[in-house]
Structure formats: C-alpha cells, structure tokens
Amino acid sequence: MRKTITDIQQMKARGEPIAMLTAYDSVTAALFDSAGIPILLVGDSLGDNVLGFGSTIPVTLDDMVRHTAAVARGAQSALIVADMPFLTYATLDMAVTAARRLMQEGGAQAVKLEGGQAMTPIVRRLVECGVPVMGHLGYTPQSAHVFGKVRVQGRSAAAARRLIEDALALEEAGAFALVLELVPAQLAAAITERLRIPTIGIGAGPYCDGQVQVSTDMLGLRDDFKPRHARRFAELAPIIRAAAAAYIAAVSERSFPSDEHSSRMDEAALREALEGLS
DSSP, X not given: OOOOHHHHHHHHHHTOOEEEEEOOSHXXXXXHHHHTXXXXXXXXXXXXXXXXXXXXXXXXXXXXXXXXXXXXHHOSSSEEEEEOOTTSSSSHHHHHHHHHHHHHXXXXXXXXXXXXXXXXXXXXXXHHTTOOEEEEEESOGGGHHHHSSOOOOOOSHHHHHHHHHHHHHHHHHTOSEEEEESOOHHHHHXXXXXXXSOEEEESSOTTXXXXXXXXXXXXXXXXXXXXXXXXXXXXXXXXXXXXXXXXXXXXXXXXXXXXXXXOOOOHHHHHHHHTTOO
C-alpha cells in the first residue's frame, strides 16, 4: 500500500519523525523503498547530482517527468513527490500543466514548489485541482542567482518574521507539508510549533518534523562536495571506484568472463554453420 499525504500528516500528529530522501532512478528508488523510506523526492537536484549541471536551473519539465516515472516504477510504497522545475509554475495555467504531467505521465502523488506568500495563489489553485502540494522555504535553489551564494536564511528578526508568515500562508493555501532549507534551528522550531502540517528540514536543525537528504550526499557518492548539513551514512565512492578498477583488471588479464559467465552451443551445429566459410 502506497503512503498518502494523510499518512505523512499523521506521522506528525504521532510525533513520529519523517525521513525523506531524493531518488532519481528506479533501482535506487526500489532500494530506498524496501528500506522503508516513507517519502521519495524526485528533486530538481537531479541537475547537479545526476545530469552534470552546476545548478537546478537547466532542469526541464521533460527531465522531471522522465525521472519521476522511473522512480514511480521502482518504488511501490513510498509517497512520491516531484519538484516543479524552474519557471514551470510562473502562472496558474503553467502550474496546472506542469503538475498534470508530473502526475499523469510521471506517476507522482504530489508536487513541490519553492516560494512563500507570492506562491499562495498557485498552491491554492493546484489544491483545488486535486494536486497535493509541498512547499519549500528558506534557501530555495531555483533562486540561486538572486541569493548570490548558498547561505542560511532568516537570521535577522525581519527575515525570520517573513519566513514564519510565509509558512503560515502556505499552510492556509493548502500545502500538506513544508521543506525548510538552511534555516536557523531555533527558527525552524518556531515554525514547526506554529504549523499543523509537517515541516521537513535540510540544514534546518533537529526540531523539524522530518528530515530530507540528497541521496548522493547521504551515500557518499561525490568526492568533490560535502555540504555542512549533510551526513554521509555510507562512503560508496571509493567502493564503486575499486569495483571499476577490479573489473578493468579482470578484463585485462582475461579472467572475466569465464565459463560460468558464458553460454555454449552444440559443436555439430557450429561446424554446420561454418561449413564452406573461409
């Protein structure tokens, strides 16, 4: 049975921490799903973690639909949330079209969008259309060019007040959950206390209702990038590199493939096939 938004909201009511991970392909999605992850986020972090871009900005709706569909095929139980990529929800009509594709073609059960009070008409319209919406406040990667650099948001009194007001506005508009990214822990706690809907933190301290990590960070797949807010629960990069080196060595010394990895045919059939050939 696949998790629903009601299941996720009940986790908050029970005080049960919510674990969310990003996934971009069916194999990883199946592994995370079998481990019991309740929410899989097909993030537009796809751009800088899978597609080789330097940010989320180049990720297209077609990219998101294809990778969401792959995750949906791999995961049978987790609630699948798909990011709406950059400028695909600039208007109500665009937002409805993007959400329709992510759900109909991609198989998502919910979408996520970035922004505060300015996004409430979009959130309200999508919810009216039957689309569950997860909000995203704090540092919002799609606004990276506006922020100038990655940094904690909401440290001043005025900025903190705006984030609280944004969170309340998104809840009122119908969002079923809210991601808080790079927000001071005390502020994240204050927001979480004031909302009926779950908060899911990334770089927002331990007081949110749940946590989300980018899977490549959590698995230690990248040597070149280790954000402060990420914890590596495995170091897979050296393991994968060693496996590739062992494979190269086995091919080079002709120890792979061996008979156990090969198929045979009837010798008489082979002689017949070769008859008359030079």
